[in-house]
Amino acid sequence: MHETVTLSHTASLARLGHALSDETRTRALLALREAPAFPSDLAEALGVSRQKLSNHLACLRGCGLVEGVKEGRNTWYRLSDPHLADALSDLMRLVLVVDPDCCSGEECTCA
Secondary structure: OOOOOOHHHHHHHHHHHHHHOOHHHHHHHHHHHHOOEOHHHHHHHHOOOHHHHHHHHHHHHHOOOEEEEEEOOEEEEEEOOOHHHHHHHHHHHHHHHHOOOOOOOOOOOOO
16 A cells, blocks of 8 residues: 555545435535535525435535535535535546446536
8 A cells, every 4th residue: 555545545535435425415516616506596406405405515514525604694605625626527527437428418517
């Protein structure tokens, strides 16, 4: 094993894998890659209940991937680090390597 890979590295990577293992969480991350959003708007865009989205956002916060920003009585969400948007884009390009038939045409946003 490479000496720079520690248990905390593997635990962090496992948390990322857990976050991406759920389709709703992945869709939320990809939506937040495009722009910050209020939970109600995000829930509507993803076609899920606000309660379900709230649970997923709590998981994503716990994994360190998103953060809530208070604005008066409301909270909007964004990716916790700008590098995450690039990493998610890289992962989407990797999807095309693993599964070239996952999408095609103008509606495909993987590349």
